[in-house]
Amino acid sequence: MKNVLRWFRKGRWVRIFTVYFPAVMFLVVTLFPFYWMSISSFKPQSELYQMGKPLVVSNPTIEAYVKLFSDTMFLTWFKNSLWVAGVSTLIAVIVGALGGYAIARFRFTGRKLIGQGVLLTYLVPRTLLFIPLYDIFFRLNWLDSNWALIVSTLTFVVPFVTWLLIGYFQSIPIEIEQCARIDGASHLQVLRYVVLPLSAPGLVSGGLFAFTQAWNIFIYPLVFISSPDQKTIPVGLSMMQMGDVFLWGQLMAAGVLASLPLVIFYTFFQRYMVEGLTAGAVKG
Amino acid sequence: MRSDLQPESTDARLESRTFWSSLAGSANLQAYLFLTPLLVLMIGFIIYPFVAAIWLSLFDKTTGSAGTLIGLGNYLELIQDPVFQRVILNTCIYAFGAVALKLVFGLFMALTLNQDFKGRTLARGALLLPWIIPTAVSTLVWMWMYNDIFGVINQILVNLGIVDWGLPWLGEYRLAMIAIILVDVWRGTPFFGITTLAGLQTIPSDIYEAAEIDGAIRFRRFWYITLPQLKGVLIITSMLSLIWTFGEFQIIYILTRGGPGRATHVFSTYTYEIAFLGTNLGKGVAVSLFILPFLAIAVFFLTRYLLQTDDTRDVV
Numbered sequence: 001m002k003n004v005l006r007w008f009r010k011g012r013w014v015r016i017f018t019v020y021f022p023a024v025m026f027l028v029v030t031l032f033p034f035y036w037m038s039i040s041s042f043k044p045q046s047e048l049y050q051m052g053k054p055l056v057v058s059n060p061t062i063e064a065y066v067k068l069f070s071d072t073m074f075l076t077w078f079k080n081s082l083w084v085a086g087v088s089t090l091i092a093v094i095v096g097a098l099g100g101y102a103i104a105r106f107r108f109t110g111r112k113l114i115g116q117g118v119l120l121t122y123l124v125p126r127t128l129l130f131i132p133l134y135d136i137f138f139r140l141n142w143l144d145s146n147w148a149l150i151v152s153t154l155t156f157v158v159p160f161v162t163w164l165l166i167g168y169f170q171s172i173p174i175e176i177e178q179c180a181r182i183d184g185a186s187h188l189q190v191l192r193y194v195v196l197p198l199s200a201p202g203l204v205s206g207g208l209f210a211f212t213q214a215w216n217i218f219i220y221p222l223v224f225i226s227s228p229d230q231k232t233i234p235v236g237l238s239m240m241q242m243g244d245v246f247l248w249g250q251l252m253a254a255g256v257l258a259s260l261p262l263v264i265f266y267t268f269f270q271r272y273m274v275e276g277l278t279a280g281a282v283k284g
Numbered sequence: 285m286r287s288d289l290q291p292e293s294t295d296a297r298l299e300s301r302t303f304w305s306s307l308a309g310s311a312n313l314q315a316y317l318f319l320t321p322l323l324v325l326m327i328g329f330i331i332y333p334f335v336a337a338i339w340l341s342l343f344d345k346t347t348g349s350a351g352t353l354i355g356l357g358n359y360l361e362l363i364q365d366p367v368f369q370r371v372i373l374n375t376c377i378y379a380f381g382a383v384a385l386k387l388v389f390g391l392f393m394a395l396t397l398n399q400d401f402k403g404r405t406l407a408r409g410a411l412l413l414p415w416i417i418p419t420a421v422s423t424l425v426w427m428w429m430y431n432d433i434f435g436v437i438n439q440i441l442v443n444l445g446i447v448d449w450g451l452p453w454l455g456e457y458r459l460a461m462i463a464i465i466l467v468d469v470w471r472g473t474p475f476f477g478i479t480t481l482a483g484l485q486t487i488p489s490d491i492y493e494a495a496e497i498d499g500a501i502r503f504r505r506f507w508y509i510t511l512p513q514l515k516g517v518l519i520i521t522s523m524l525s526l527i528w529t530f531g532e533f534q535i536i537y538i539l540t541r542g543g544p545g546r547a548t549h550v551f552s553t554y555t556y557e558i559a560f561l562g563t564n565l566g567k568g569v570a571v572s573l574f575i576l577p578f579l580a581i582a583v584f585f586l587t588r589y590l591l592q593t594d595d596t597r598d599v600v
Contacts, residue, residue: 015401022396023407029470030411036436037425054439099322108315114323119590121330123524123583125531127552131559131569132333132340155329162322187314216418218534219552223560234420238538248428255421262416270409273416274478 040252041065048249064249065257074254076229077236081258084146084232085214088153092210093203095154096161101191103162104169105177115166122159129155130223137224144226152220157213161206164276168202169195201272208269209276212262233258341570347563358570367546368554372574375550377461378536379529379578382468387522389469390476391514395506397477398484408481415474423538426467430454430539457547460540464548467535472528476521483517484510516589523582523589530575551575 040048042060068074102108103115133152134143142148172195180190196203221235228236237254240247266273316323341358345351362368397408414422429436430453438450453463487510495505533552536542542549542557549557551572559568 019396019399019401022392023401026393026396026411027407030414030474033422033425033429033470034413034417036429037421040428049434051434051439052443054434054436095321095325098318102315102318106311106315106318108312111315114319116587117326117331118322119587120583121326123527123579123586124330124334125527125575125579127531127533127555127572128337128575129330129333131555131565131572132336133329135336135340135565136329136333151325151329154325158322158325159330187318212416216420218420218537219556222537223556234418234534237420237424246424246428248431248434251424252428255425258421259417262418263413266409266413266416274412 037252037255040248041256043249045249064253067247068250068253068257072240072250072254073228073231073236074233074257077231077233078257080146080230081215081232081234082261084149084153084217085211087146088150088157088214089207089210091150092154092157092161093207095158096165096206097191097196097203099158100162100165101169101187101195104166105174118159118162118166122156122163124156126156126219130219133220134223143224144230146230148224149217149221149232152224153210153214153217157210161210164206164209165199165202168199172198201275204269205272205276208265208273211265212273215258215262337569337573340566341573343566345564345566347565351566354566358567362567362570362574367549368571370546371549371551371554371571374461374546374548375530378465378468378532378548378550379526382465382472382529383522383525385465385469386472386476386525387518389473390480390521391518393473393477394480394484395510397481408478412474412478414471415478419471419534420538422471423467423535426463426470427454427539430463454540455544457544460544460548464536464539467539468529468532471535472525475525479517479521480514483514487513519585520589523586527579527582530578 039055039057041064042062043057044059044061044063047058099118103111103118130152133155137143137148137151142151176198177190177194180194181187185193216234217232218234218238221232222238225231225235231239233254237251237258240251240254340351342353342355343351344354344357393411397404397411430438432438432450432452432455435450435453437453438447441447442450451459454460491509491513492505495509531552532550533556536548536550536553537556540548542553551574555568555572557568558564558571562568
């Protein structure tokens with residue numbers, strides 16, 4: 001009793017309302033859909049469509065996962081997504097590093113214009129571009145191919161990566177680069193051997209941002225891709241239904257698997273992903 | 285190119301802005317070599333399509349045809365069309381509603397995470413998950429949660445005796461709008477939370493100490509210190525989110541396809557319907573261009589605050 005009184009007097013109970021209660025509420029609301037996805041993926045068909053006890057699994061099974069691989073093209077979509085996201089990320093980081101370095105370090109005519117252009121092109125919404133891009137890819141004969149997806153992904157990933165890297169490059173002391181130049185290194189060598197190693201965190205942030213976005217693209221593949229075997233995960237999943245019926249067990253299993261690569265990256269590189277996320281909005 | 289190898293010119297190019305005019309054209313050449321891939325992408329696949337979109341919107345053009353120039357015909361037709369008026373209203377309700385809620389919840393989330401408690405790092409990591417997971421996946425999970433009969437939301441509501449029958453979350457026009465906004469708020473709040481938290485951590489603590497000496501109570505400290513200090517971050521985050529939310533397609537397309545009726549059609553889904561299902565490319569593009577006034581406002585604030593607060597870059 002004494003303890004309880006002391007606890008109240010110290011004002012600790014205030015913390016329940018200001019800290020623990022809101023924190024728990026946020027966690028429950030945020031994580032519940034993931035819980036629901038996971039348990040749904042392990043439910044047998046009979047439990048999936050049963051009323052009464054939605055929050056527990058009585059007889060867990062991997063039936064949905066087995067069917068996902070045997071009955072659907074999930075594996076093909078997964079491979080396509082990996083390829084598109086991987087190549088886009090690689091190109092985005094290279095293009096962003098070259099361009100970002102030029103903007104950060106060179107003094108040239110039109111520098112300010114291009115620097116601002118990078119920011120502005122980042123802000124152009126995707127829904128504005130998909131019709132004219134469709135027309136361009138049609139003329140390039142790229143429709144229904146990976147290249148349409150890679151290039152369209154690059155349109156909204158590269159400006160951000162460049163923007164992120166400009167900030168990184170400018171935070172590196174210029175004297176290091178000057179020393180390398182005096183020793184006879186070319187600009188490309190300075191970038192390759194001096195600047196890039198020093199801005200590794202920026203490259204990781206930019207790369208993870210690019211991969212996450214590429215893994216996520218929806219409207220472009222929906223419009224540019226028509227063959228089922230060229231689809232990527234998001235569009236493939238949204239069309240995974242038998243007539244009018246969604247196969248919820250398999251869909252939830254696919255959701256778990258499609259989230260895995262990002263969850264793994266996020267577990268190991270959380271700091272960099274958060275950095276990529278906040279770079280645009282917060283100073284520095 | 286020869287002079288480029290000399291160290292003194294290097295120094296000038298790297299360091300001094302005042303000397304740039306005296307540099308040979310080779311400096312420009314070097315820079316533009318580095319910039320070529322970036323510029324090809326920006327001009328060829330963003331700026332050119334953007335201009336092409338505006339040009340295309342002046343045509344009556346269907347897929348495969350050459351099209352005829354009709355000036356502002358598509359726009360005039362659209363603003364007189366009651367369906368499109370509904371689409372404008374829907375887009376505004378969706379975007380402003382969702383951004384306002386994300387702002388409030390995000391601020392609340394940041395204030396919670398900014399306090400010391402056990403497991404804070406873990407909580408911060410977990411709260412970001414909706415932003416990381418592919419939107420198509422989480423939207424499909426929500427669709428399953430919204431299911432009329434077997435969805436978990438309706439089952440819980442029925443089990444608790446709040447309703448007798450499950451609510452038609454995606455089948456009734458007001459509920460459908462609420463449902464798509466909820467998913468967007470769920471997915472977007474972490475972005476607000478994390479950027480606001482980063483902003484909170486840049487507020488110098490001595491301001492609070494001074495206020496404490498003056499005896500300012502919690503709410504007043506929040507109102508007169510925290511909020512004004514966060515102004516920049518909150519405006520930037522809201523404007524970025526406004527641009528994204530105005531262009532949102534995935535959540536709505538997957539959950540409702542713009543239905544029931546036209547109750548949740550927004551610019552992006554209506555563009556898709558007119559251009560690809562109705563094959564009217566010119567009119568479809570005109571629909572998507574209605575986003576421009578909102579975009580312009582957001583960009584105005586963004587460039588103002590982003591460039592003003594960012595003193596690590598001298599570019600822009």
